Amino acid sequence: MHILITGGAGFIGSHLSIRLLQQQHHITIIDSLHEYYSVERKEKQLHQIKKEGTFTFYQENLLDFDRVEKIFKRHQFDIVIHLAAVPGVSYSLKDPLLYVDYDIKATINVLKLAGETNVKHVIFASSSSVYGNKQDQSLSEEMATGRVISPYAASKFSAESFCHVYQDLYQFQLTILRFFTVYGSWGRPDMAIPLFIDRCLQDEPITVYGRQSSRDYTYIDDIVAGIASVLSLNHQNETFNLGSSQPVSMDRLLSIIRKHFPEMKIIDKTTRPGDVKETWANVEKAHKVFNYKPTISIEEGIERTIQWAKQQL
Ligand SMILES: Nc1nc2c(ncn2[C@@H]2O[C@H](COP(=O)(O)OP(=O)(O)O[C@H]3O[C@H](CO)[C@@H](O)[C@H](O)[C@@H]3O)[C@@H](O)[C@H]2O)c(=O)[nH]1
Numbered sequence: 370m371h372i373l374i375t376g377g378a379g380f381i382g383s384h385l386s387i388r389l390l391q392q393q394h395h396i397t398i399i400d401s402l403h404e405y406y407s408v409e410r411k412e413k414q415l416h417q418i419k420k421e422g423t424f425t426f427y428q429e430n431l432l433d434f435d436r437v438e439k440i441f442k443r444h445q446f447d448i449v450i451h452l453a454a455v456p457g458v459s460y461s462l463k464d465p466l467l468y469v470d471y472d473i474k475a476t477i478n479v480l481k482l483a484g485e486t487n488v489k490h491v492i493f494a495s496s497s498s499v500y501g502n503k504q505d506q507s508l509s510e511e512m513a514t515g516r517v518i519s520p521y522a523a524s525k526f527s528a529e530s531f532c533h534v535y536q537d538l539y540q541f542q543l544t545i546l547r548f549f550t551v552y553g554s555w556g557r558p559d560m561a562i563p564l565f566i567d568r569c570l571q572d573e574p575i576t577v578y579g580r581q582s583s584r585d586y587t588y589i590d591d592i593v594a595g596i597a598s599v600l601s602l603n604h605q606n607e608t609f610n611l612g613s614s615q616p617v618s619m620d621r622l623l624s625i626i627r628k629h630f631p632e633m634k635i636i637d638k639t640t641r642p643g644d645v646k647e648t649w650a651n652v653e654k655a656h657k658v659f660n661y662k663p664t665i666s667i668e669e670g671i672e673r674t675i676q677w678a679k680q681q682l
Pocket residue numbers: 456457458495496497498548549550551559560561562564576577578579582583584641644645648
């Protein structure tokens with residue numbers, strides 16, 4: 370079984386690639402090494418993957434249909450895990466068209482090529498942001514309506530719709546996974562947890578945009594376990610939340626980090642446009658269908674992430 374991972378040099382992609390190589394899977398990675406965040410970081414991640422085994426790597430932009438088509442035709446992948454995207458919520462308000470390109474158009478190219486080359490199973494990485502601004506309730510899969518509040522979320526919701534279009538056209542198996550604020554070692558440097566830890570290690574104050582937010586922070590190992598589980602599923606078209614189902618308020622997150630950095634200084638700012646107030650994953654469906662069970666508490670996950678960050682200094 371040959372698996373293509375798009376965005377394999379990114380945060381989730383590199384962890385997933387390592388896990389799949391450890392499980393003796395045959396993988397190919399396509400990643401443009403986009404400069405949304407440090408290219409050097411992505412090269413380091415590729416280096417980590419190389420330590421686990423052999424794989425083929427293409428530095429290609431998924432928007433370049435002709436070049437990517439050659440790769441699909443050369444390899445005849447069985448499964449495509451499409452993780453590649455421009456990911457930041459807040460930045461999407463500054464440059465929405467970037468997200469139309471990298472999160473919608475690039476996805477259409479992948480779906481079309483998957484269909485044309487008889488890929489059996491497409492797994493698409495979506496986001497909890499597709500639920501928009503909903504409060505005081507756990508979010509189950511059927512609750513996404515398209516009423517979202519950032520161009521990033523609109524792009525992910527639209528990309529999900531294109532997944533359904535191409536699933537219907539080509540009848541490949543489709544799994545849509547909605548990730549909830551993933552963190553851990555090699556975490557994306559624009560996200561809150563890695564940013565806060567990095568600032569604390571540099572002895573600098575952290576800037577907090579909005580104290581009222583709450584997130585279903587999910588440790589990377591739980592997400593990777595969830596993705597690995599869906600490889601062997603046998604349905605036609607399903608969507609699953611992958612989260613921890615344990616929402617954590619910003620104040621609680623800060624107090625957990627403060628235990629490790631008692632000197633932490635905070636600069637409070639107002640909430641940024643585009644950021645939803647809260648996320649809370651209902652993971653019953655994933656639990657029922659593939660026994661998904663998140664195992665890492667926020668305290669444990671933060672501890673591990675800080676250990677990793679210290680080793681990088
Ligand atoms: N990034 C960031 N977030 C901050 C900051 N201060 C406060 N926050 C708050 O910290 C929380 C977590 O922010 P992020 O780590 O950026 O994650 P996110 O907004 O939940 O978005 C991430 O998760 C989505 C899936 O649920 C992903 O789809 C998306 O790509 C993104 O990585 C949010 O409530 C955000 O408003 C800051 O300085 N930087």
